[in-house]
Amino acid sequence: MDSPEKLEEFQQRIDNGEKIEPKDWMPERYRKQLIRIMSQHAHSEIVGMLPEGNWITRAPSLKRKMVLLAKVQDEAGHGLYLYSGTETLGVKRQDLVEDYLYGNAKYSSIFNYPTLTYADICVIGWLVDGAAIVNQTMLAKSSYGPYSRANVRICKEESFHKKQGYEMLAKMADGTPEQQKMAQDAVNRWWWPTLMMFGPHDTDSPNSAELIKWGVKTKTNDELRQHFVDRMVMEAEAIGIELPDPDLTYNEETGHWEFGDIPWDEFWSVVKGDGPMNRERMKARRKAYEEGEWVREAAKEYARKKRLQDEKAS
Amino acid sequence: MTKNSSENTEWPLWEVFYQPKDGKPFEHAGSVHAPDAELALQNARDTYARRNEGIAFWVVPSDQIVASSPEDQGPFFDPANDKPYRHPQFYSVPRAVKKRK
Numbered sequence: 292m293d294s295p296e297k298l299e300e301f302q303q304r305i306d307n308g309e310k311i312e313p314k315d316w317m318p319e320r321y322r323k324q325l326i327r328i329m330s331q332h333a334h335s336e337i338v339g340m341l342p343e344g345n346w347i348t349r350a351p352s353l354k355r356k357m358v359l360l361a362k363v364q365d366e367a368g369h370g371l372y373l374y375s376g377t378e379t380l381g382v383k384r385q386d387l388v389e390d391y392l393y394g395n396a397k398y399s400s401i402f403n404y405p406t407l408t409y410a411d412i413c414v415i416g417w418l419v420d421g422a423a424i425v426n427q428t429m430l431a432k433s434s435y436g437p438y439s440r441a442n443v444r445i446c447k448e449e450s451f452h453k454k455q456g457y458e459m460l461a462k463m464a465d466g467t468p469e470q471q472k473m474a475q476d477a478v479n480r481w482w483w484p485t486l487m488m489f490g491p492h493d494t495d496s497p498n499s500a501e502l503i504k505w506g507v508k509t510k511t512n513d514e515l516r517q518h519f520v521d522r523m524v525m526e527a528e529a530i531g532i533e534l535p536d537p538d539l540t541y542n543e544e545t546g547h548w549e550f551g552d553i554p555w556d557e558f559w560s561v562v563k564g565d566g567p568m569n570r571e572r573m574k575a576r577r578k579a580y581e582e583g584e585w586v587r588e589a590a591k592e593y594a595r596k597k598r599l600q601d602e603k604a605s
Numbered sequence: 606m607t608k609n610s611s612e613n614t615e616w617p618l619w620e621v622f623y624q625p626k627d628g629k630p631f632e633h634a635g636s637v638h639a640p641d642a643e644l645a646l647q648n649a650r651d652t653y654a655r656r657n658e659g660i661a662f663w664v665v666p667s668d669q670i671v672a673s674s675p676e677d678q679g680p681f682f683d684p685a686n687d688k689p690y691r692h693p694q695f696y697s698v699p700r701a702v703k704k705r706k
Contacts, residue, residue, distance in 0.1 A: 312675070314672060314674060314675050315675045316675070316676075361655075364651075364655065365655065368651075368652055368655060371635075371637070371652050372635055372652070375635040375636040375637070376635070378618065378636065383615060384615060384618075384638060385613065385614065385615040437635075440635075441635070444635075448655075448656075584614055587614040587615075587616065588614055590616070590640040590644070591614070591616060591640045593640065593641075594640035594641035594644075597641065598641075
């Protein structure tokens with residue numbers, strides 16, 4: 292068990308704004324929570340390549356194809372920064388990945404929705420990456436050094452992701468009637484799932500208080516969601532897109548946009564595995580992992596033989 | 606349900622250091638998995654320098670890194686704490702030669 296003195300000392304460091312580094316003493320539960328959150332974040336980046344990868348071969352132009360390829364490659368990079376950060380907590384990457392593919396580890400539910408048209412690619416960049424930026428900007432201040440640094444790196448790249456999506460969406464919203472319809476339809480489908488990305492309301496989020504106490508997070512789910520909504524209302528208006536919420540109203544007193552009820556039943560059903568694409572996504576990820584096994588083995592064996600050869604030669 | 610984790614197909618871990626610009630010191634970037642040094646360098650490039658963040662890389666097997674331990678931080682750095690005479694501020698110079706702002 293963690294001694295009360297140690298815990299007190301640890302809390303003092305957090306309250307002083309110090310960063311916790313891998314070899315520092317930390318409560319067992321802090322380590323556990325970090326492993327859960329960081330690996331979940333990593334899995335999300337990796338599975339996030341699937342909905343967008345779906346459109347690489349059918350991008351509307353060579354320029355858009357290059358942009359999408361670069362973006363999807365960045366998502367892989369983000370996953371790798373985060374796995375690398377998680378491994379500093381003394382866990383093996385293979386175990387993390389297998390816990391996700393064959394165990395209980397979760398990933399962000401947003402990636403369990405299908406990408407039906409290219410407008411979805413625009414909207415993922417604008418809304419989904421927009422929401423990710425809000426979250427990750429907060430996590431860049433996280434108390435755990437490696438997690439904080441991974442998020443700093445991610446944030447630098449994420450603004451390209453959001454801007455390319457927003458720019459494309461603006462073009463479509465300014466295009467032919469068909470394009471405008473496609474753009475609006477995609478926004479209608481992604482808006483509510485995006486708001487759910489911030490997680491349950493603070494009152495239904497048992498982990499939040501502890502994570503904030505330990506400085507892993509610095510803002511609550513509802514604070515982040517509100518910040519996001521305020522910004523998106525403005526950005527939607529600027530390009531003539533409507534947000535599918537009749538209850539959106541500006542509150543003069545608070546200076547915030549109030550929004551309607553989030554469909555939480557849908558959220559929980561997707562979290563539990565019944566979203567439109569859960570099975571498909573897991574199938575694709577397992578297939579990639581299993582079919583890549585011989586490559587991992589062959590490369591290892593090649594390295595071993597080469598090492599033996601080099602030893603002989605010298 | 607769990608895949609056979611005893612079968613270890615994971616590649617070794619390497620710590621990655623990069624030089625952000627000509628003349629700058631190398632910094633720690635993170636880590637990569639790779640079967641050998643050559644691929645570790647290539648993975649480091651693809652992971653940590655997609656936007657020219659680095660112009661040169663070092664990769665080191667992670668198990669070869671030796672780090673000081675936080676518990677010994679006090680005594681370990683103690684020798685530096687009682688030597689203020691290592692700093693220029695410890696010395697006084699005639700007013701006449703003090704630099705003007």
